[in-house]
Amino acid sequence: MDGFAKHLQRHMDSVLARWAVSRTLSAQDQSAQQVKYSGERMDWATPWVGQFAKTVKEGWEYGAVQTSLEDYGQAQWHSWTIEAISVRVTFSRINRVIGEKDATCYVFTWIDDQEFSFVRQAMVNPCGDYASAFTPWKQANAFTSQWMLLPVTQ
Secondary structure, eight states, X not given: OHHHHHHHHHHHHHHHHHHXXXXXSOHHHHHHHHHHHGGGOOTXXXXXXXXXXXXXXXTEEEEEEEEEEEEEEEEEXXXXXXXXXXXEEEEEEEETTTTEEEEEEEEEEEEEETTTTEEEEEEEEEGGGHHHHHHHHHHHTTOXXXXXXXXXXX
16 A cells, blocks of 8 residues: 555656646657656546546645555456455645635555556546445455455444
8 A cells, every 4th residue: 555655646746747847848848758757657547647637737736645445355357366455545635726725535446466567457436436336346356355344334
């Protein structure tokens, strides 16, 4: 989870840096910036990636990022049993132009195929939509939790 939090922060920093310089760079220099930051990108994490870039362009500044483990266990990929994880991320943010501050929350879920250094079956949902989206993901990937051992009652 710590590695994920660092990668997430690098992605956010790359978007912010690219946005800051893109307003003054030529198209060729913008392409060079795209290549420079491509290793930091989390393109698998849509729709969050697009939403984050959009809010940055709208003037939102991001502060502290808090991560916590939502669920962890084993999932099936082809005939392999591989670790899978769901991480809850809360982003504090402020928009000075419109005078607002708030926090947004997303849950990032994926099968962590370390053998091939690949993110499989990735899913990102706003926290409020996580439970309804996770149930079909769990079934489709034969996920067995090793974290949420007792059923959650509401």
